Amino acid sequence: MNIGFIGVGNMAKAIIEGLIKSNSFNSKNIIVHSRNKKSYEQFAKRNNITVVDSNIEVVKKSEFIFIAVTPSVVKNVLLEIREHLVPNKVLISIVSGLKLDRLEELTDYNQPILRTLPNINSSINEGLTVYKSNDNLSGKMKENSLNILSSFGDIIELPEDKFEISGILGGCTPAYAYLFIDSLSRMGVKYGLNKNQATKIAAKAILGSSKMVLESNKNPYSLIDDVCSPGGDTIKGLLSMEENGFKKSINNGIDSIIKDK
Numbered sequence: 001m002n003i004g005f006i007g008v009g010n011m012a013k014a015i016i017e018g019l020i021k022s023n024s025f026n027s028k029n030i031i032v033h034s035r036n037k038k039s040y041e042q043f044a045k046r047n048n049i050t051v052v053d054s055n056i057e058v059v060k061k062s063e064f065i066f067i068a069v070t071p072s073v074v075k076n077v078l079l080e081i082r083e084h085l086v087p088n089k090v091l092i093s094i095v096s097g098l099k100l101d102r103l104e105e106l107t108d109y110n111q112p113i114l115r116t117l118p119n120i121n122s123s124i125n126e127g128l129t130v131y132k133s134n135d136n137l138s139g140k141m142k143e144n145s146l147n148i149l150s151s152f153g154d155i156i157e158l159p160e161d162k163f164e165i166s167g168i169l170g171g172c173t174p175a176y177a178y179l180f181i182d183s184l185s186r187m188g189v190k191y192g193l194n195k196n197q198a199t200k201i202a203a204k205a206i207l208g209s210s211k212m213v214l215e216s217n218k219n220p221y222s223l224i225d226d227v228c229s230p231g232g233d234t235i236k237g238l239l240s241m242e243e244n245g246f247k248k249s250i251n252n253g254i255d256s257i258i259k260d261k
């Protein structure tokens with residue numbers, strides 16, 4: 001079973017690393033092509049994956065084809081490969097904002113298609129991918145497609161009208177979480193920790209907190225109260241952060257993405 005990638009940028013690389021680490025796929029069965037050889041040849045060599053000379057060759061050689069280019073070029077890439085896509089191949093799009101009906105329009109109405117929005121933590125098999133397939137994807141082909149997705153993290157099926165917000169919460173949040181960790185870590189450095197110590201302490205605290213939210217059956221607000229000892233440090237910091245726009249900044253940030261859609 002060959003898994004192809006058209007576009008080998010940051011997100012494709014993360015998925016490929018996750019696929020390989022899952023030990024469910026042979027790296028040589030991962031077939032890739034991207035625009036500039038220089039930007040991925042070292043990566044391909046290091047991971048022992050198969051590089052081919054064109055997007056069309058990726059399609060010809062693969063049963064599952066990830067389309068992993070940016071929204072600005074996806075139309076041209078799909079038009080380039082469309083005549084080589086046949087109904088026993090699955091097109092897996094990771095392109096933000098590209099709906100199933102548009103994918104069908106740019107390929108073929110008989111094409112099995114899986115629309116997904118993964119995240120960058122797929123590279124360590126801690127990804128979160130939302131997905132929706134069209135009606136052409138069913139049976140064993142669908143089962144195999146979902147096995148591919150779940151090899152690099154959790155998967156959640158959602159109707160397409162929920163893709164925008166879930167794509168933001170799942171796909172963009174890693175960047176916001178890294179920003180939060182880095183902000184905390186810099187304050188650690190300000191007060192005397194070295195950057196490695198500070199980053200590790202902040203990142204472990206965030207990792208454990210995420211697990212608490214997922215495993216404790218408590219909602220985040222109640223968990224906040226558990227940390228805020230009466231008259232203690234946490235409540236002082238928390239109130240100051242809130243007064244200085246912590247939540248407003250998050251709300252405005254998410255609204256600004258939705259507004260531009």
Ligand SMILES: NC(=O)C1=CN([C@@H]2O[C@H](COP(=O)(O)OP(=O)(O)OC[C@H]3O[C@@H](n4cnc5c(N)ncnc54)[C@H](OP(=O)(O)O)[C@@H]3O)[C@@H](O)[C@H]2O)C=CC1
Nearest residue numbers: 007008009010011034035036039068069070071095096120
């Ligand atoms: N980054 C993320 O966390 C996430 C990204 N996505 C989606 O993934 C897609 C890729 O994003 P990302 O990886 O961040 O972007 P990158 O810019 O890192 O990757 C895009 C890739 O597409 C390649 N490319 C451009 N034009 C062509 C072409 N004509 N033929 C073949 N390859 C081409 C680029 O090649 P070159 O490097 O040579 O220019 C590059 O490797 C986007 O659609 C985005 O919405 C979805 C979820 C999360």
Ligand SMILES: O=C(O)[C@@H]1CCC=N1
Nearest residue numbers: 096167168170171172
């Ligand atoms: O920034 C982006 O548009 C992509 C989609 C989600 C994460 N990265």
